[in-house]
Amino acid sequence: MTDVKHLWQGEWIDGAEAGRRLADLDTFAAAARQLPLRTEAVIEACTALAAGLAGAASADRDLLAAELGRSGASEQETAAVLGDLAGLLRRDALERVLTAQLGTTSPATPVPAGSGAAEYWAPVGMVAHVLPGNVATAGPWSLVEGLLTGNLNVAKTTGGSRFVQLFAEALAGHDPSGAVAALTIVLSFPSRNRDWLRTVCQAADSVVVWGTEEAVAGVAEHVGPGRRLVAWGPKISFAYLTEAAWSDPGILADLARSVCRHDQQACTSPQALYLDTEDDDQLFAVAERLAEALAEAAAGLPQPTPTLQERAEITTTVTVARLEQHLGHGRVLADPEGRWRVLADRRSELAVSPLFRTVWVRPLPRKRIPAVLRPLRSYLQTVGLAAAPGETGVLADEFVRAGALRVTAVGAMNDSYPGEPHDGLLALQQHSRRVLVPRV
Structure with a gap:
């Protein structure tokens, strides 16, 4: 596989270009934070992608299935992964997640909260996702959680697979506004590349890490003071x-x-x-x-x-x-x-x-x-x-x-429902801030 394995706001780039952009990540992040991302736009993109993944054949399904096959997944495993993703991305499932975890399907809409005040859910800003290599659905779903809450998402994958990158590209292809692409960066690099890991984690307002205790500890040391660390560790x-x-x-x-x-x-x-x-x-x-x-x-x-x-x-x-x-x-x-x-x-x-x-x-x-x-x-x-x-x-x-x-x-034991807590926490709340503003 060539070095063109990084997806940066809809553009495929090589390692050298990714390194140059990472050196100016704060500038990219500041610009991306100004882009409005409607929750409904994310739901519509997910729903369209889910329909393709659930069907017998589509360009999105064929592309993602081929990547899973290149990564060693059997036909049965590939069908299970794409079926699980299709179920997660359905409109009814996403609306149940939002309602269960944030209490509304429109988290950015202010609601009355006392005399002259209103409250709503705002994004934390930038979420870094340090993704696992052994659960194919975890990376895509982690990105969707970050997008549903309106954040800029910078994901780290590892290994030779570009499955998460291709998923992100396919999802962005169903958002005509371009906001999903602009708020998604997926980089592939090993954790031993501490310079890149430190840059991503220190720029983030919230860092999600999936993995062993060693993986969590290795990421935690790079998380800036006052920033959130959401650890989906070993259980x-x-x-x-x-x-x-x-x-x-x-x-x-x-x-x-x-x-x-x-x-x-x-x-x-x-x-x-x-x-x-x-x-x-x-x-x-x-x-x-x-x-x-x-x-x-x-x-x-x-x-x-x-x-x-x-x-x-x-x-x-x-x-x-x-x-x-x-x-x-x-x-x-x-x-x-x-x-x-x-x-x-x-x-x-x-x-x-x-x-x-x-x-x-x-x-x-x-x-x-x-x-x-x-x-x-x-x-x-x-x-x-x-x-x-x-x-x-x-x-x-x-x-x-x-x-x-x-x-x-x-x-x-393996069953779940949309919006179920993950390891005792509500993930969407970890990516959000409950803010109070004057009622207008």
């Missing part, structure tokens, strides 16, 4: 079953499908199954039934394609678990072809999975939930809970007190 999600639920093959089938749905790449994907038991025989029996459910769920699905580093992490985790079998700590159940792995362990500690259909099964008696989970409360995300009807509410409250952000049915 842990798991399923929890009581005795009333773990004998139900339908619940284990739901769990297996949740594990396979995104190969555990989503932050809501279950990394472990915890059982309300202290009985080792029950633990191992459920682990065997989960292995059977995973074998059925994975049948016919494409083989996961972890990177070399990810394969090494899986191998290390499984090897250690096999060695610990001899110490009586647990058992390893694994597909000979590497399509899934179940690691049963008698210890209750919160476990992090190496992903790609690798699931821990551990005991967690309900009386130990606070002690085991509270030390890691900042990492807890979704709990897929299955229990007797009279137990569900009590256990849900217990997990929320322990730090969980979402408690759902086991089969709904």
Whole structure:
């Protein structure tokens, strides 16, 4: 791929030109902030793009599908990504997001707020997006959030894919006013290019970073004083079953499908199954039934394609678990072809999975939930809970007190709705200011 991989306000440029423009980013930002961007214009552009992505064929769909294919996505994965984006960009979905997070579909319209005053949502100014490389929909959606709130958006991607750039170009193509293009800059560079990263972050009024703790820390050091840092960092999600639920093959089938749905790449994907038991025989029996459910769920699905580093992490985790079998700590159940792995362990500690259909099964008696989970409360995300009807509410409250952000049915862990909080926060509010002005 040539070096012409940066999209700057609708224009494709090479690295040398991007460097020259970055040196004067404040000037570009000041000019862009003067451009009015109507929320309705963003919705109309998104709606038009969504129609193309949802159809059997369109220029936008073909271009984005080809880029995903060049990045290694299978036809099934490509269809899923474009389908997800089409759903996110529909008018009804966007209006629900705006209403849920800002209380209105017209955030820039002043509303009465007391004697002689009015309030409305104003953009923070410039939002920098440090995007992940492993979730294809995250970059486009992060840009849309910044545009819906009227901000100038400067996004950093990494790797060889130009998917986010092509998405931004396609979206701008459906905005005749030109404001979407003028308020969008997408740059591709590695985080080790600290000069570019520092320039982008220090110029921004709000910085959104997706990634590991190391990635968040590396960005945080460049965020200027008084500026917002919105960190979508690493999270842990798991399923929890009581005795009333773990004998139900339908619940284990739901769990297996949740594990396979995104190969555990989503932050809501279950990394472990915890059982309300202290009985080792029950633990191992459920682990065997989960292995059977995973074998059925994975049948016919494409083989996961972890990177070399990810394969090494899986191998290390499984090897250690096999060695610990001899110490009586647990058992390893694994597909000979590497399509899934179940690691049963008698210890209750919160476990992090190496992903790609690798699931821990551990005991967690309900009386130990606070002690085991509270030390890691900042990492807890979704709990897929299955229990007797009279137990569900009590256990849900217990997990929320322990730090969980979402408690759902086991089969709904990966589901969401337009406007749902992300990691306990409303993203559009992170990109906005609630301002007060004289009523006119």
